[in-house]
Amino acid sequence: MxxxxxxxxxxxxxxxxxxxFAHEAGITLRNTPQPLYRLLVLAVLLSARIRGSVAVASARALSEAGLRDPRRMAGADWRARVDALGRGGYRRYDERTATQLGDGAELVLERWGGDLRRLRAEGDGSVPALRALLQEVPGLGPAGADIFLREVQAVWPEVAPxxxxxxxxxxxxxxxxxxxxxxxxxxxxxxxxxxxxxxxxxxxxxxxxxxxxxxxx
Known part of the structure; x- marks a missing residue:
């Protein structure tokens, strides 16, 4: 052509x-803790071998259940996370993913004080470093890190394109x-x-x- x-x-x-995909999931992405965390959760959900529409619906369901930040996600009962995922149609991997979301929330709290802008600062402008740090989150492998970075480049310009x-x-x-x-x-x-x-x-x-x-x- x-x-x-x-x-x-x-x-x-x-x-x-x-x-x-963030917008489709109802996330108004800003460089602030809650939207960034919700994007991280969406990336975890989209990483599984499940339809994207189901992952998006499940991210919405978790948000509607009030699990919009790592403190609430970590403090929620495991069954509450499973049930929210189920309401989104995320049934094949719901129990494992509910555990990963809890563990991941605890990591975000302990490692970055619940604020992924600190992960950004730790990456210090290096996209490979950010990609490696993201993969420390349970349930987020290389594909999930790519999903997060594709979306977050809207508010983290050093990632783009x-x-x-x-x-x-x-x-x-x-x-x-x-x-x-x-x-x-x-x-x-x-x-x-x-x-x-x-x-x-x-x-x-x-x-x-x-x-x-x-x-x-």
């Missing part, structure tokens, strides 16, 4: 499918350059988190890519 054609396809993708292997596979499905620098250049002033979310949606659903290609033609 030509650069103009690539830019048109990318703009159409972000326009139609650029909602971040964070376009990992999943986003680049979405670009490939659209016939776009599978190169983070070139994609960021094509996107211009587009919110990098919206760009990453749109590319992930294309990677997960071939119909998203087909639709965008048709509309951009």
């Amino acid at each position: 030509s650069r103009d054609r690539d830019a048109k396809v990318l703009n159409e993708l972000v326009r139609a499918h650029g909602e971040t 964070y376009l990992d292997a999943k986003t680049l596979s979405g670009a490939g499905r659209l016939g776009l350059p599978e190169d983070a620098g070139r994609l960021a250049g094509l996107a211009g002033d587009t919110d990098p988190a919206a760009l990453a979310a749109a590319l992930v949606r294309a990677a997960l659903d071939k119909h998203v890519a087909q639709e965008c290609l048709a509309h951009a033609a």
Whole structure:
């Protein structure tokens, strides 16, 4: 494709499918403790082999149950966490994930005083360091760390542009350059988190890519 054609396809993708997963889960992301913690929980939920829509619904259910910060998550009864996950449809991994969320909340409290901005400071501007620190959280492996970083780049600008292997596979499905620098250049002033979310949606659903290609033609 030509650069103009690539830019048109990318703009159409972000326009139609650029909602971040945090926004879909009802999180108004800010660089403050509670939204950052809720994003961490969402990343843990999205890490399991379960539909993204179920993970998002379960993140909402945990929030509706009042489990919006690590102190409340750690202090909640294990059954309360299981029940909230169940209300979101997160049943296959609910018991294990309820334990991981409790353990993770305790880690966040003990290691970073309940404030993930301290994790950011510990990373000291290094994306690899942040990615490694995130993987210390129970239930958050490499894929989960990528999920968190793709979304948090909206409020942690030193992370941007964070376009990992999943986003680049979405670009490939659209016939776009599978190169983070070139994609960021094509996107211009587009919110990098919206760009990453749109590319992930294309990677997960071939119909998203087909639709965008048709509309951009």
